[in-house]
Amino acid sequence: MIIAPLLLLGILWFIDWYRNNTLVANPEKKPLIFVGLLLVTGLIASNQQVITGIEIQQFHYHFSTNIPAFLITMSLIFGLFLTRLPKKWQITLASLVVFIFVAHASLIQTYSYGYNFQETLDNQRYIPAFNWLNENTNNEDVVFTQVRLSGLLPIYTHNYVYGALWASAFPVPQERLEHNYFTNIAFANVTGSLAPDYFYDPINRNALGQYIFEGQYWRATCGSFGCFPDETLDNLILKYKQFLKQPISLNLKKYRADYVLWDLRKDKDWKLDQYKFLEKVFTGDEVSIYRVR
Known part of the structure; x- marks a missing residue:
């Protein structure tokens, strides 16, 4: 969830720098700089035990931090990719991605509701x-x-x-x-x-x-x-x-x-x-x- 988008972002940064050498100076690229720093933070936090030698509770840390960081990064990269396509393809691909996200979220929430229903009912x-x-x-x-x-x-x-x-x-x-x-x-x-x-x-x-x-x-x-x-x-x-x-x-x-x-x-x-x-x-x-x- 962290390494893959970080590598992809690094490749894009390198290509942009190699071609234009204007990555930092270009205001349009600053969101990518932000998510890059966000991913690096997630990488450090996820590996803090290796870095510090101290074990701290993490468990499902990645659910509330790394996954959102991954989604934000991929959304920005996907948005940049769409701007290079014809208008018709932009609408089609954007609609497809929105549908996939909504369908996935609906299935997860439906399953979660059914799985936890009886226990939640008993907890009353x-x-x-x-x-x-x-x-x-x-x-x-x-x-x-x-x-x-x-x-x-x-x-x-x-x-x-x-x-x-x-x-x-x-x-x-x-x-x-x-x-x-x-x-x-x-x-x-x-x-x-x-x-x-x-x-x-x-x-x-x-x-x-x-x-x-x-x-x-x-x-x-x-x-x-x-x-x-x-x-x-x-x-x-x-x-x-x-x-x-x-x-x-x-x-x-x-x-x-x-x-x-x-x-x-x-x-x-x-x-x-x-x-x-x-x-x-x-x-x-x-x-x-x-x-x-």
Whole structure:
């Protein structure tokens, strides 16, 4: 998305300079200079780890930056190409390109709507719980919830979350990431005897790798979130068994937690009513909120 248009732009610049030697001085070429700098910026940002030796979260950076830069560049080049054609061909080709863009966008949006429809519909159940949090809690209160919901809470409430899926992309200590993950599966009643089978399950192993280790590192290194060495997983199992030696109330309170939000429909293994240190303060639409005593 960056290298191809940058090379094409470089070729056009060289041809123009070779023929006229007026690239910078010509006001009509300044938009191409701008997109050239834009592409160079995208190239640097996309390869900052190689340049600086420091890894920063990017993930889908290119969707919101590199792809628009690519489209802007190609549109300008295409526009220059059209000006060299007869009027009839200009209209025909421009109409064809517009049709392709509209058709592609329509198909993408239709697919995206269908793919996310059921999940979005089910998420409406959380509205009463989120409203309760906004109306009855302080701005800085921390809510513990399942990984799936940890991304929604900061968007729709004024609360902080205990842990989040992409926390590993920020300067969060490894111990805290492990603690958050262990607390989550402890609430799901994963006992020490069940831990080896649970951790070695391919789906759970991938989820663990995505949560604890830096987002895309193992996926980029060997093909999946869970392709880290078995020795690493065995060490985590031992740490989890050690973690379980403390009551879950003490483990949860190691870091600030004011409330716990439970989706009864999707997290049936949690069974939070059994814990005396949790006080139920809200329930509705198969969602319950507990105050941590």
